[in-house]
Amino acid sequence: MTAWLGGRAFTVAEVVVTGTAALVVLVSIGIQTHNVWLDPQLALAFGVFIALGELARVNLPDGGFAVPLASAGALAYALVGDFAGQPTHYTAAQVVVVTAIAMSLGSLPYLAAGKPTQPDALARRVIMVALVAAVYRPLYGHWAASGHMPREYFPPIAMVVVVLAAAGVDAVLAAWTRSARDRSPYLTALRDEVGALFGIGTAIGSTGILIALASVVMGIWALPVFAIPLVIAQFSLRRFAVIRQTHRQTIQALSRVTEVGGYTDTGHSWRVSELGKAVGRELGLTSRDLFDLEQAALMHDIGQLSLPDPIPGGATTMASGEEQRAIAERGAEVIRATGALTRVADIVACQAEPYRRPGEPVDASIPLASRIIRVVNAYDDLAGGSLESERRLDALDQLRLNMAYDYDPTIVDCLTRVVGRTTFSNA
Amino acid sequence: MQALPRTARLYIAALVGIAVIIDVVALLAIFHVVPIAGTPDTRDALLALAILAPTYLVATSLRSRLSVPVSLSVNTPILLASYMVAGPYVAALVGTVDVLVVARKRLSNRLYNGAQFAIVGFVAGVAYQWAGGLLSDEMASRSQFPAHILVAVGFSDVVAMVVNAILIVGIMRFAEKVSALSVWRTVFAGSGLPYLAYGLLGLLMAVLWAGSPVAAVLVLIPVLVARWAYQQYAEQLNAYEATIRSLVKAVETKDAYTRGHSERVSRASVLIARHRGMTEDRVALLRYAGILHDVGKLGVPTRVLQKTGPLTDREYALVQRHPGIGQELIREIAFLREAYEGILHHHERLDGRGYPDGLREGQIPEFARIIAVADAFDSMTSTRSYRGARTVDEALVELDRHRGTQFDPTMVQALVAALEHQPWTHTAVPVDVDAESSGFVLDHDDPTVGMSVAINQQRCEDASAAAAVDESRGRAS
Numbered sequence: 001m002t003a004w005l006g007g008r009a010f011t012v013a014e015v016v017v018t019g020t021a022a023l024v025v026l027v028s029i030g031i032q033t034h035n036v037w038l039d040p041q042l043a044l045a046f047g048v049f050i051a052l053g054e055l056a057r058v059n060l061p062d063g064g065f066a067v068p069l070a071s072a073g074a075l076a077y078a079l080v081g082d083f084a085g086q087p088t089h090y091t092a093a094q095v096v097v098v099t100a101i102a103m104s105l106g107s108l109p110y111l112a113a114g115k116p117t118q119p120d121a122l123a124r125r126v127i128m129v130a131l132v133a134a135v136y137r138p139l140y141g142h143w144a145a146s147g148h149m150p151r152e153y154f155p156p157i158a159m160v161v162v163v164l165a166a167a168g169v170d171a172v173l174a175a176w177t178r179s180a181r182d183r184s185p186y187l188t189a190l191r192d193e194v195g196a197l198f199g200i201g202t203a204i205g206s207t208g209i210l211i212a213l214a215s216v217v218m219g220i221w222a223l224p225v226f227a228i229p230l231v232i233a234q235f236s237l238r239r240f241a242v243i244r245q246t247h248r249q250t251i252q253a254l255s256r257v258t259e260v261g262g263y264t265d266t267g268h269s270w271r272v273s274e275l276g277k278a279v280g281r282e283l284g285l286t287s288r289d290l291f292d293l294e295q296a297a298l299m300h301d302i303g304q305l306s307l308p309d310p311i312p313g314g315a316t317t318m319a320s321g322e323e324q325r326a327i328a329e330r331g332a333e334v335i336r337a338t339g340a341l342t343r344v345a346d347i348v349a350c351q352a353e354p355y356r357r358p359g360e361p362v363d364a365s366i367p368l369a370s371r372i373i374r375v376v377n378a379y380d381d382l383a384g385g386s387l388e389s390e391r392r393l394d395a396l397d398q399l400r401l402n403m404a405y406d407y408d409p410t411i412v413d414c415l416t417r418v419v420g421r422t423t424f425s426n427a
Numbered sequence: 428m429q430a431l432p433r434t435a436r437l438y439i440a441a442l443v444g445i446a447v448i449i450d451v452v453a454l455l456a457i458f459h460v461v462p463i464a465g466t467p468d469t470r471d472a473l474l475a476l477a478i479l480a481p482t483y484l485v486a487t488s489l490r491s492r493l494s495v496p497v498s499l500s501v502n503t504p505i506l507l508a509s510y511m512v513a514g515p516y517v518a519a520l521v522g523t524v525d526v527l528v529v530a531r532k533r534l535s536n537r538l539y540n541g542a543q544f545a546i547v548g549f550v551a552g553v554a555y556q557w558a559g560g561l562l563s564d565e566m567a568s569r570s571q572f573p574a575h576i577l578v579a580v581g582f583s584d585v586v587a588m589v590v591n592a593i594l595i596v597g598i599m600r601f602a603e604k605v606s607a608l609s610v611w612r613t614v615f616a617g618s619g620l621p622y623l624a625y626g627l628l629g630l631l632m633a634v635l636w637a638g639s640p641v642a643a644v645l646v647l648i649p650v651l652v653a654r655w656a657y658q659q660y661a662e663q664l665n666a667y668e669a670t671i672r673s674l675v676k677a678v679e680t681k682d683a684y685t686r687g688h689s690e691r692v693s694r695a696s697v698l699i700a701r702h703r704g705m706t707e708d709r710v711a712l713l714r715y716a717g718i719l720h721d722v723g724k725l726g727v728p729t730r731v732l733q734k735t736g737p738l739t740d741r742e743y744a745l746v747q748r749h750p751g752i753g754q755e756l757i758r759e760i761a762f763l764r765e766a767y768e769g770i771l772h773h774h775e776r777l778d779g780r781g782y783p784d785g786l787r788e789g790q791i792p793e794f795a796r797i798i799a800v801a802d803a804f805d806s807m808t809s810t811r812s813y814r815g816a817r818t819v820d821e822a823l824v825e826l827d828r829h830r831g832t833q834f835d836p837t838m839v840q841a842l843v844a845a846l847e848h849q850p851w852t853h854t855a856v857p858v859d860v861d862a863e864s865s866g867f868v869l870d871h872d873d874p875t876v877g878m879s880v881a882i883n884q885q886r887c888e889d890a891s892a893a894a895a896v897d898e899s900r901g902r903a904s
Contacts, residue, residue: 203652229649340666
């Protein structure tokens with residue numbers, strides 16, 4: 001289910017989320033044109049902060065990016081009550097307009113440079129801020145107008161509840177767009193998104209609340225002071241993303257040692273990892289499991305290095321079961337020696353095991369990732385990087401003949417779907 | 428772990444005694460059993476205790492679960508905030524909570540830590556009051572932020588750091604018999620800046636406390652996340668280094684005699700670089716380059732690498748392709764830019780008779796000139812199939828003989844000078860020099876052998892071309 005816009009396919013989820021955000025912004029602009037701008041200095045200060053935060057984006061290992069400072073700033077703007085001892089008067093509509101303008105301005109340089117902008121992520125940020133503002137601003141307005149400020153502990157708790165609820169909505173929407181884009185099961189995507197909330201998400205939410213609370217006394221100084229931990233976190237996150245990328249590149253590069261050594265076909269490890277990831281995503285592996293699967297797939301043939309002479313064509317599928325097992329075990333040993341990739345080593349160790357033995361039930365001790373690698377590896381040994389549909393179908397047929405024990409039928413089915421829509425243009 | 432020595436147990440017992448006295452006095456003061464000036468309202472003190480003590484416990488327990496040593500504690504700011512919120516007695520009780528950290532298995536550790544933080548919290552709190560610090564209620568009641576508080580915060584901060592250091596020096600001295608001086612150095616090295624941050628964080632908590640205690644606790648979340656993010660980074664970095672290392676070991680399994688070679692070349696390269704005053708980020712790159720310098724050997728058939736007996740020209744040409752293959756392999760690892768050249772050219776010679784490009788003198792990149800020396804040095808001091816290991820001195824003499832022609836003299840000098848300060852420890856597993864390995868062998872790393880083919884460039888290139896043709900034929904089939 002995709003719609004075509006400007007040459008790039010948008011999923012329905014992306015269109016709905018982005019459309020909703022656009023609608024919210026348009027309505028807010030409509031309301032705002034009939035009103036005067038209230039507390040303009042505040043709007044300017046927070047607007048600049050949010051725009052700068054959007055500019056200082058941090059790339060994430062999975063290819064997206066995050067803007068912790070912009071999100072925290074926008075949340076704070078939605079939650080500000082008394083500011084430097086004076087009450088504030090601006091409305092939720094103004095919060096939405098200021099946030100949308102600031103975030104758009106902050107992303108302009110990236111748009112101009114042709115860098116990815118992820119409109120759906122921007123849309124979700126606007127929706128989240130709109131939700132928080134729509135609940136909290138009237139609440140605060142009510143307190144301020146009636147002159148009855150609640151007890152001291154109430155505003156922070158109200159803020160935490162509102163932000164948590166909005167974050168929940170955000171996670172639900174993010175999981176929806178992601179599962180539609182990656183063709184992964186919705187629940188897995190939701191689990192990933194909720195898990196992500198506990199990391200930088202808690203820092204964003206609490207920083208937004210803190211700025212709002214502290215600005216009662218500190219005024220505008222609350223912005224820079226409470227941004228410091230977030231800036232530090234962002235810095236670490238950036239370095240984390242770089243080292244993770246390097247890790248990926250290194251394993252990709254070193255996985256080619258079996259190719260230059262003549263042990264495997266050129267591009268074999270890379271294709272097995274790409275196909276394996278596509279299958280794993282569809283079968284509902286979490287992002288952590290996918291990263292492990294990717295690494296294991298890249299290094300699945302490393303055990304062949306211990307062979308004195310390469311297997312003809314590098315196709316382990318043609319080797320005897322005993323040999324395959326020995327190669328898998330040897331490879332797992334090498335990987336286990338890193339001390340850091342135990343899960344990857346386990347996956348590699350089990351890749352030569354059939355998913356079930358005659359007269360026995362399915363062997364549940366074999367990781368799903370290992371079963372995926374077994375199937376995809378066999379497919380690539382048979383079909384290579386070929387794009388001819390005949391050769392691909394032949395390979396799939398051969399796998400199907402061995403579904404009783406060797407190859408897990410659900411994986412073969414899934415692979416058939418993936419292969420049906422995949423082309424390896426840059427193999 | 429062994430039981431603690433008697434002196435250490437006495438030391439801990441003494442600290443616990445002091446802490447218990449402080450705690451008892453604190454309770455008496457808080458409940459106003461004995462009138463002590465400057466103690467807050469019982470209700471306020473209990474509220475502070477009820478919120479700060481559990482927060483402290485959670486923060487400390489989080490620290491204990493770290494798998495990467497990160498020198499940033501989250502419990503210290505809470506301890507400092509305690510006396511800014513409610514005075515030294517509450518701070519002492521909050522610090523005592525450290526006894527309850529379940530992650531610490533040994534009772535003696537828990538007792539020591541509880542006593543340590545109770546004393547630090549109390550003494551620093553008294554210092555804060557003495558220097559004119561205000562409690563958070565008093566701060567909030569002033570119309571303007573009382574700037575002189577910053578002096579009291581800074582002073583009590585320094586007191587906390589010093590008292591903490593003294594207590595730690597004591598326990599390390601008694602329990603682990605470490606010299607006091609080295610402990611002082613490790614305790615104080617790098618603790619100045621973190622303590623400045625702890626003090627400010629504590630003050631922020633105290634300022635927010637007057638508005639809402641919940642907000643004060645929220646301050647810790649971004650800090651915890653910042654630390655968590657750093658920890659993620661550090662763990663990933665560790666995993667990365669471990670991965671490179673073990674994959675390189677996998678390469679070395681193809682050739683038993685070079686086991687540990689890459690690691691040692693890397694170490695020797697770093698020795699040379701440090702001696703030449705290279706910047707640390709370049710040293711880090713060089714370390715990777717050293718580890719990876721022979722990774723291209725994977726592209727050389729195992730048969731050729733393990734052959735004992737003379738190599739044919741063709742086989743030697745295959746061996747000579749390894750720097751190129753290695754560089755080709757790691758080219759896609761973006762951050763290793765400078766390392767590529769080091770790997771590609773580590774077999775060049777100053778006189779231009781090396782491979783693969785026959786570069787001369789200054790044309791050879793610095794990394795390559797360093798690795799070349801380190802490589803030859805380790806090759807000579809290791810056992811090879813056809814000979815035993817040479818001594819370090821013999822190897823240095825040999826390097827010196829080839830300087831100017833094969834090696835960069837400044838690099839050789841740097842290695843000689845570096846080895847004067849730091850003795851070379853060879854960590855290789857001993858390898859039997861067995862009978863079958865007699866006879867003439869070419870070692871591509873050893874400067875004393877293997878010149879014959881390298882000199883004959885033309886012959887070499889022919890062979891290399893032939894090998895390339897063979898390979899492409901092999902691929903096509």
